[in-house]
Amino acid sequence: MTPTAPELEYAQATASESDVPPLFPGRAGPDDGAGRLRLRLAVRGWARPLDLIDAGHSPEQIRSILGALAAEVETAVQTRPNQWYLSLAARKRELARRDDAQLRSAASARFPGDGDDPVLKAMQIALADAAPALSSLDADVLAALGNACDWLGERWRHAVGAQRIAGELASKALDADLQRMTRDPMVGRSHRDTLARLIGFATAATPPPLSVAYVYGGGGAGKTTLLSFLQRDLSQRTDPVPVVRIDFDEPAIDPTRMVTLNIALVEQLALSVPAVRDRASDMLPALRDTALVQRDAGLSRGGPRKRIKSSRPDSMLKAESVASQAASDEGSILYRLLAPDRVTGPILIVFDTAELVLAQSDHVASSLVSWLGFLHSEAGARDLRLVIAGRDPPGDQDLGYAASNLLSRLKDAGARIETPIGLPELDQAEAQQLLRNCGVDDPTAAAEAAAAVPGNPLLLRITADALLQGGAELRESVRRAHRDSRIDADSARNYLLRRVVAHVRDPIARPYVLAATYSPAITAKLLEEAIIPAVDRNERASGPGKPADAKAASAKAKRVFDALASTYWLTRQTLRSETVPFNREIRAFALKLLAATPEGALLERDVRQSAAIHHLRRRSAGDRALALYHLALLGHPYTVPRDLVSVQTVLRDVIEELPADLRNRLAPPVDNVAPGVARSRSDDMGDSDWRRYLEGDERSKRAGEGAQMVKADLAREALDLYLARPTRPPGLPPTFVIQAQADLGEWDEGITDIDAILEREADDWLARKSIGPEALSRIYWITRLALQAHGRLSTHHAMLLRNVSETAAGPGLSTLPALIAVAETMRGEPIMAGRMRSQALKTEAAGRTLLSPIHGPLPETIEFFDASIAVVQSDWRQRMIQLAPATLIRANAAHLRDLQSRIDALHAKPIAQVNQLFNKMRTRIPVEPSTVSGLNSATLLFRGLTPEFYRPLREALLALCENGVASPMMRQAAIPIFDHMSIRPAEMEPATFYRRLSSNPNAWCTAFIVHADRCRLLPGLCEFLARFAENPKSRRIASSFLAWDKALCRGTTSDWGQPATPRK
Structure with a gap:
């Protein structure tokens, strides 16, 4: 932000305090003061401008100097009063226009505050002739040195570049983090045994290409601490084992996009593996370019309720092409990076907070297994050890499905699976030791706390903070609770805030998280009518149970619902998008801690009463079961429904919370699943749920598993999944199946009957006022399959396309017209309506549209992207000169010459550079269709690619x-x-x-x-x-x-x- 008026006034009022000697005594000029101040700020970080202005200026001159720079600086009034920081644009301009001598002189002059300025120190290092000793610099100076590398651009004089500086900075941050996490000895016999097992797992000789260990424990059980001890041990060995930690809580990590995993891999291995460090400066920019291309093509994952454009025609073709090329592009970049002659010994990969992604879909597990296979086949890794850290026990029928599914897939891929390891709670003696490590020296206080507080390491550390850092009244309250064998309210509250509430990303939802856990599952309506009013009592109007603003209340409830539904470790994804259950173990622990707080009891009664009323007003079996649950816990009279099976299904996760007599009536038989043996998802699904899982839910915008698989180039897996349990009558499969058939070239397998689809669905499509994206996608795919399989369309099919082309708008105009153009050339008669044709000529479908013999009126000029015209041949420009209109060549001569030069430079380079070049080519070249004469000219300019x-x-x-x-x-x-x-x-x-x-x-x-x-x-x-x-x-x-x-x-x-x- 620019300086405020009070800041300028203060600077002007104290201007006479400055007595700094001039930087360039021999130079003079009317604007010299402002130029000197700008230069001095350009080589510094935060500084007081008055300290940098030469002595001898009058107050009026100082006000003029400050005013001249006011628009070029940033300020931080609260944290850095009366200090300025030159903005990025102004800094780069100033550094660019000064020679090295001027910059060195400005950086060597001494002013008040210079000794504590990391930017100044970094600029002095950057401008010096000696190579920087990165290992001797602290983190602040390293960060500033990385910025200086960017600011100076081509004038950066050192062989060490931004990538190496960033690596050194990351290494220091990692060392500091490991030191902090392992400062105290590890507590707990089971934890120490697990650490020893993992060290042996990571260092054992002659394993198979991939070995897997799964470690699980609840929130705060010590998984992060365990992994930190493991990484520290492996890094300090004579032959260090490099560790790659993939934390799925990081926004940049998308398990369905291999490139995000590869970026994390290279960034981390560059810190410890010289062979990777030497190539990182080339590989990382290439990988980041690839990531941008994939993101632009719509290949990023969305939450379960976020619309995913997996089969929308407007983005589908590009996404299809980019996804198909991803493995070869990234293989081109990372080829043999991890081969034994470059990385000796094993590499340990850690999937941390795995529960955040594994529950989303089978596609995630498949993508992770594919990535590990890529590291073996393309990057040349021959000894990978994988540690998966999650919350859920893999043997649990419900919670452990996702973990068992991944372990089963890894086993099928040839991995050796270790016996899963659970981290138990600390016993009382171990809890006392942890408290002593945290500074609780009073043995009586430690013993009381260990007896009262569950052996969760994080909760014990929070308890230690309360005993050590709280005031006398708080400490006495904590001690009193412990003497009564209770969790103290302060520790319980802090745990819930730090480990539950704070990890819900939407701040609007955070106040309602804990109240929502009183219900085993939530809906937006339950939040609106019961939970949110219980927390925000003042939002009720005078009428009973009616919010003051119904529309705002509904919108707020929907936002809170979406936030909780997308917090995957806290809730479980289901096929019924309108209902979201909580993770059973996390909810049970949260309720136990809530019970320790005085506000918890009041909140619980209010929420349960409101929730019971909410469910009693509804008639579904689920609502009846949940009403029974809340009434029983409130101690109110209740009636057990006759249909015990439906009640057992809904209340299965909360049976233990119910009164004993009701619990005994409802307790269902237990059926566990062996670790590493995955049950099929379809085993526990009814027909409607299975269809929703495979095909998605248009109402809630939930993408189906089948569409996501096909989008990610897993057509075979998607087709097999459908054929194992079809969801529709023979010949009428969902759209993703038709797409899978088209992709696989399996065009006559009796799966899709295009005529039957047209007979069943065409009238409904045409009866609509506008054709939606899902219907448009289906029309696209049956058309593409028909043209590929048979080279023709039926009369009925052509008529449908003619009618669709009269009304379709928006999505599809870049691909459906290109497909219709093929059909027109094959049939030799017009199909596309003039309205669609004129719109298509403004899109990437223009080339094929012009190749169709049925043109109709054409605009005078059509703009093409150069990527659609260029051909990767050394004589492309020569052919353009021979065949393209002379006006086009003259108008674009320089660009065509440059483009040919860039194409020629691709020879013998990694193939990833070809795709990156074409994905960056977005220059528009105007073409006058009337000047294109001859078939060869039209083919050269308009034919394009055939993705x-x-x-x-x-x-x-x-x-x-x-x-x-x-x-x-x-x-x-x-x-x-x-x-x-x-x-x-x-x-x-x-x-x-x-x-x-x-x-x-x-x-x-x-x-x-x-x-x-x-x-x-x-x-x-x-x-x-x-x-x-x-x-x-x-x-x-x-x-x-x-x-x-x-x-x-x-x-x-x-x-x-x-x-x-x-x-x-």
Whole structure:
């Protein structure tokens, strides 16, 4: 913020105090004072401006100097009164216009406060000739030095760059954190035994490629402390074991996006592994660019109630293409990073707070297992040890499903699974030892506290704080509670605030978290009518139970509900999005602590009474069961419903809270699941829940598991999941199944009956005033499957598209028109309505739309992104000059020349750079359609890529290689493609490609297909496969691509032509 008027007045009023000698005695000028002050601020952090102004200025001159810089500085009135900090833009400008001598002189002059300024010290180091000794600098100076590297830009003179500085800073932060967490000895025999087991697990000789240990315990049980002791021990060994800690509580970590895991991996290994540190400065920027591309394509995960655009046509094609290329791009960047010749010995990976993500979906577990496989196949890791730290016991039928599911998947992938380890509470003697470690020296106080407080290490530490740091009255209150064998209210309250309330991210929801736990499950309506009014009594109007503002109360309840529902460790995700149950163990512990606070008893009665009334007003079996639960705990009369099964189902997690007689009537049989043996999700689901799980819930915007899998390029897994238990009649599967069939090239399996879908659903679509995104997506996929499988559309299908094109708007205009253009060229008659055509010409579908022979009126100029026109060939610009309109060439000559130069520079570089370049190319090139003459010119400018065939053609190639070994047929098909690549990335050298193919066939078949398409070489590949491939599926997919290409090119081909000599 800029200085306020009072700050300026203060500076002006005290201007005469300054007697600082001038920095450049020989220089003079009317604006010299402001320039000197700006320079001095540019090499400093927070400083008093009056201390930096030369002596001899009049008060009027000082006011003028201060006023000249007022808009260029930041202030912090409360924490740094009368100090200024030069803004980033002003600082960079000032540093850029000064020479090194001026900067050194400004940094070497001494002013009051300079001794404590980390920015000044960092600038002095940056401007010195000597290389900085990073290990000797404290954290503040290191942070400032990293900033100085950015501020100075190209003038930074040292070999040590920002990445190395950031690594040193992170290393110091890690060392400080480990020192803080392991300052006192570990307490608890079980905890020490577990530490010894984990150390042995991490250091044992000759394990299989992947070994897994699962450690579980409730909140505050000591998992973080245990992991800190483990990391400290492994780092201090003669042969240190590098540790990568993936904390799923970190916002930057998305388990469904492998790139976020890879960034964390490289950042952490760069601190301890020299081979990684040497490559980090190249790898991290490349990985971060990849992450940005994936985020822009919509590949980030959302919460269970956040709309996920997994099958929306407007983003689907880009997401499909980017997801397919992710493994090869990241494999290109991280190739052999962890190979034994670079990282000797094991690498320990820790999944911390795993419960936050494992409960979300099977897709998360699948993604994590895929990442570990990637580290083996692409990064070359041969000795991975995985420690998973979570809250839930894997043998528990309900709480442990997610953990058992992950362990089962890891076992299926060949991992060796250790017996899961639970962290128990400390016994009384151990609790006393922990209290003594925390400074509670009075043995009587420690013994009383250990006897009264549960053996939760965090709760005991909070109790120690109350005994040591509270006032005399608080200490006596705590001691009195302990003497009565009670948890003291202060410790209970602080634990709940620190470990429960504070971890709910939305501050609006935090006041209601604890009150909500009095109900086993919550709905937005329960919050609105019972829980929120119990906490905010003043929000009730004069009428009984009616909030003062019904609309605001409903909105607030919805926001609180969403916040609790997205706090995965506190609540459990269910298929019924309107109801969210709490985690059983966390809720039970929270209720126990609430009972220790005086406000808890009052709050409990109020909430339970309001909740009972809420449920009694409703008629569902669940409401009747919950009304019974609250009435029983309040001691009110109750009636047990006849349908005991439904009551048992709803109250299963809270049976132990009920009075003994009712508990005995309702207690269901116990059925545990063995650790590492995952029950199928469908085992415990009715038909409606299974359908909701697979297909999602449009009403609550919950994405289905099937759609998420297909989006992440797991079409086979999604299709198998559906076929194991179909949710719809034969021939009428959900949209994600149709997409999976299209991706896999399995077009005639009797799963999808397009005619039956049209007969059943088309009338309903056309009866709507506007076609929504889900229906539009379904129409897109049945059209794409029809065109790929049969190369034609039925009359009924074409009529549907014609009607849809008259009304569709928004989502889909970048992809559905491109598909309709293919259908038009195949049918030889118009389908797309003029309204959609004119809109499509403003999108990325413009190229194919122009290739359709049925144009209609065209605008004078259409803008294309250069990425859709450029071809990765060394003679692309030459062909543009030969075939493109002369006006286009003249208007874009410099850009085309630069673009060709950037394309040429990709030769022999990692293939990830090709995709990164194209994803950054967003310059618009105007084209006048009327000036494009000839079929060759139109094909060059408008044909573009064919991402619809990337996944099917990958399947065609996979059918020609077994276990990553290319068959002679595949090698013969690939020879002319390699020969035609005049710009050949490193991985497209044949020997390199086949080596990479053997380690990860899916990723590198995809990479080959995508690069061949960027080089416009897919027609030649498909021509060979269609004629000579022995596998019928491969022939059919290749023939389908050729039919598309021939239709779009009006009977010719878009193949680049004769072989070009590869660049050397």
